[in-house]
Amino acid sequence: MKKLIGAVLLVGMVSSCGLGNSAGSSAGSAGSAGSAGSAGSANSAGSSAGSFGSLFGRRNRVEQRIDPVIQNNGGLISVVKEARFERARGGAIIRARGVAPRQGYYDASLYSATDLQPDESGNITLEFRAKEPQFQTNVLGERTREIDVGIFISEQKLNAANAIRVVGRQNQISLKR
Numbered sequence: 157m158k159k160l161i162g163a164v165l166l167v168g169m170v171s172s173c174g175l176g177n178s179a180g181s182s183a184g185s186a187g188s189a190g191s192a193g194s195a196g197s198a199n200s201a202g203s204s205a206g207s208f209g210s211l212f213g214r215r216n217r218v219e220q221r222i223d224p225v226i227q228n229n230g231g232l233i234s235v236v237k238e239a240r241f242e243r244a245r246g247g248a249i250i251r252a253r254g255v256a257p258r259q260g261y262y263d264a265s266l267y268s269a270t271d272l273q274p275d276e277s278g279n280i281t282l283e284f285r286a287k288e289p290q291f292q293t294n295v296l297g298e299r300t301r302e303i304d305v306g307i308f309i310s311e312q313k314l315n316a317a318n319a320i321r322v323v324g325r326q327n328q329i330s331l332k333r
Contacts, residue, residue, distance in 0.1 A: 230287035236324035260289030278318035
């Protein structure tokens with residue numbers, strides 16, 4: 157009797173892990189069948205690898221498409237609180253901290269309308285942008301509304317620039333080389 161119960165439990169555990177190969181299911185599907193870039197999309201239908209799939213050699217491949225021009229449709233952040241320049245291999249990382257007018261701003265970035273090319277005066281201008289929340293949020297203390305962002309700039313683009321400006325709605329900070 158104990159062997160029968162043990163065998164039933166073992167079969168139940170194995171089948172619940174999704175280790176079988178059923179033709180219509182797609183465990184681990186993160187999106188619809190037509191979306192490129194979702195795990196378990198139309199290209200991997202019939203694979204039910206689940207979370208243990210990589211242990212047995214079956215992997216769902218995620219195709220990631222990266223747009224070479226990063227755009228942020230958000231508005232300028234209210235105040236740029238600080239900006240700093242950090243050397244990195246092959247260039248530098250520009251880090252900035254801004255203060256949003258209220259809680260909930262998201263998808264923040266440093267955006268360059270000129271593709272990180274300096275203007276006629278030799279300045280690279282970075283707009284500190286963030287998307288506004290679609291719902292009503294509170295206005296709490298300044299520290300809770302701070303947003304940190306960063307961007308990598310290659311050595312070639314830095315050599316052509318005299319300064320880097322981080323621009324917000326109410327102010328801007330210039331970093332000299």
